[in-house]
Amino acid sequence: MTAHDHASCQHTARSAAERLAAARGVRLTDSRARVLEIVAESHKPVGAYDILQRLAGERGRAAPPTVYRALAFLVDQGFVHRIDSLNAFVACFDPERAHDAGFLICEKCRTVQEVADPALGAAVKSAVAASGFRPRRVVVEISGLCAECAV
Template identity: 45%
Template sequence: MSRDATDNLHAHPKHHHDARGFVRAVEHASEERGLRLTPLRKEVLELIAAAHKPVKAYDLLDQLREKHGNAAPPTVYRALDFLLENGFIHKLESINAFVSCHHPAEAHQVPFLICDTCSSAQEVCDERVAELIEAQARALGFRPQAQTLEVHGTCKHCHKA
């Protein structure tokens, strides 16, 4: 990904980037890495990118069945596995749902703020959080391999309502 494209992804502190732009960024990252973004993987990615909140695998399956009729759970899960493994999406474990990654060209660990009222999820792009957790783990002799931090509460829009 070019420096300008990467800067554009970082330039949106609230991460309201467009779904098409995100998919193009993933296509570009896939080409650069020699990955095969099959039509189905791309379609699942597009569905996640277009969603305004985290989306569950079976909701994706229902959307695919509307178009293709014969989509099966293993097909969706294989596409999700590919997208997760390559850092194009994140899985929010506590709600078993998926969101697009706001920095698909970078490997990174990020915490999420999840609203329990509207189910929105905000990616917190501050490397200091992940670095602090890793430093604390290492100070305790623990070797972290992955980290997922999900903070539940109420977003500012729901809090005002």
């Protein structure tokens, strides 16, 4: 991925989560905020185990249920997305925009780029509609090479 101002991505993820939490009346507790911070450190997916290791390094020990509960909350609120195919998590850098989640997963550098275009989910839903299946949640995970790695 090209060098970009990731500090601003991190700031956006954090402040958007704070605004949304306040608007929804849910609490972004210290441990939830810390887990979000760790996941938002890069655009690469982070596993629950990695988060546990990080917190254990910082706090001496971390209780797995605390981390799993924090992740469940963050995913539920759309602050973090779960990448099923990798069993890992990425931060949402634009949680205030309603979107179906589409992810471009680079097999080489492991960067995950989010496609927040609602047209993606709409296309999948209409393609599926003919079969009579009623989709509830659409998540598209596409693996391949990112623009940087493809050259």
